[in-house]
Amino acid sequence: MRKLKFSIKRLREIGWSLWNPICLSQCPFDWCGEPYEDEYDTYLSRAAAMIHNGADDSKIVAYLYCIEAEYMGLTEEPISDEYRQKLAAVPFAIRKEVFPTLH
Numbered sequence: 001m002r003k004l005k006f007s008i009k010r011l012r013e014i015g016w017s018l019w020n021p022i023c024l025s026q027c028p029f030d031w032c033g034e035p036y037e038d039e040y041d042t043y044l045s046r047a048a049a050m051i052h053n054g055a056d057d058s059k060i061v062a063y064l065y066c067i068e069a070e071y072m073g074l075t076e077e078p079i080s081d082e083y084r085q086k087l088a089a090v091p092f093a094i095r096k097e098v099f100p101t102l103h
Helices: 008-019 041-052 057-071 081-098
Strands: none
Touching: 008 041, 008 081, 041 057, 041 081, 057 081
16 A cells, blocks of 8 residues: 655645644744644644545544544534534645645
8 A cells, every 4th residue: 555645734734724723823824833833734634545535525524523522622512514614625625735636
C-alpha cells in the first residue's frame, strides 16, 4: 500500500481557515510558524485519507464533529444545520484544493 501524499501546508490552510475548533488563532494565517501549527494535522490528515478513499462529505462532517465533541469536549449538543454547513466547507475544500482530480 502506497503512502498517501498531499500538501500538509495546504491542508493546514484549510483547517485553520475553515475549521479551527479550539480557536488558537483568530486570523486564518497567524498559525504559520507557531509551535501549535500542527495542532489539527492528525484530524485533517485522517479526513483527507477518508476523502481519498471515497468517503462522502457527510462522513467527514460527522468525523470532524465527533472530534470536537468526544476528543476536544467542545459540544454535546446535536449539530445544527448552520454548523453542519460550516463543517461541510472543510471536505469540500479538501476535495477541491488538495485532491482536485477527485471531484
